Amino acid sequence: MKESTIKIDVQLDDQKVPDTIWWSATDSTADERQLARAMMLSFWDPADKAALRIDLWTKDMMVDEMVDFFYQSMMGMADTLERSTGQKELVHDFRHFARDFFKKFQESQRQENK
Numbered sequence: 153m154k155e156s157t158i159k160i161d162v163q164l165d166d167q168k169v170p171d172t173i174w175w176s177a178t179d180s181t182a183d184e185r186q187l188a189r190a191m192m193l194s195f196w197d198p199a200d201k202a203a204l205r206i207d208l209w210t211k212d213m214m215v216d217e218m219v220d221f222f223y224q225s226m227m228g229m230a231d232t233l234e235r236s237t238g239q240k241e242l243v244h245d246f247r248h249f250a251r252d253f254f255k256k257f258q259e260s261q262r263q264e265n266k
Contacts, residue, residue: 170208189213219257226250
């Protein structure tokens, strides 16, 4: 059986706030490790039936980038849910929520910039 490794390196500042996030994967097409400003990693614990999560973002992550990151993550989660369960109606509702979430942020940005 083949094994693949994903490596995440996080550089912290003096207050232990993430300053830089790097990642690499043995099956990636990238030759060098990749820079990221945020990450969300989730594992499913079958024994406790609970999600275990690691969410990190750097000081450089802007609010609009974070909202876009959440929107794209939610749309990706919808794709995964559809492929893994076939629950089309539930996935439709989730995508609708994600789009509405993003539109509300965009509208709030327009209001702030008036």
